[in-house]
Amino acid sequence: MSSKTKYALVLDDMDNWCRMIKMLLEEEGLDVSLAKNLREAEEMLDEFAFDLAVLDVRLVSEEQFNVEGLGLMYEIKERYPNMKTILMTGHPESIKTPVDRLPVDKFILKVPEGSSFQFKDFQQNVRKILRD
Template sequence: MDNKISKILIVEDDVVFCKMLTRFLSKNGFGVSDAQTAKSAYGILEEDSFDLAILDYRLPDENGIDILKKIKASYPETKVMLITRFSNQEVANEALQEGADAYVSKPIDPKELLEQIRMM
């Protein structure tokens, strides 16, 4: 079975972590774009389409749930994974209720993340 995910948007305000994730996923054959704010993510989404959006929960201008809702409303075919360093069952449940396809707590194991992406 071919990997259905080829283009990924990462929205993460921790620049070092974001760039590390971008490099890791690029080396594993994905086309990756990244943004550090919701506002810049929306700009990127208007210019290009993505198979998967990986969203940090806590961002400077909005939270990941807000972005998730907008992505699912405007781009229903895009899968969404929410990541947060706060292992919070309430946030996880809300994310899944709003249509998230996956929820991952930080610290993220890159191999596990890759496995989850490949299972989508």
């Protein structure tokens, strides 16, 4: 990545995921802001220009059909077309649009079937996305 500091917004309702993604992004040299809910994320987006947004699809784990993160991704693509986006979920069944038709730079399953979260793959994807 270039020597210019890159800024990332991480939106996830689960503290452990926020902390882990923040740590991985900081290891890549990014300055990271965390949002725990949609309102916080929208306020941060209004106040600051981010290079990357890492968004969880479901922001209320108990609500099966909650896809607020997906809605924010569409809003970001409309309002900030140059911002890169990574969409993450542990609940792929909640997304009705085929993943390859979503306007995201990368779609990541938090826990792929029969596997675990791939830390190095995540960081490699971040480097590639911010380089393009």
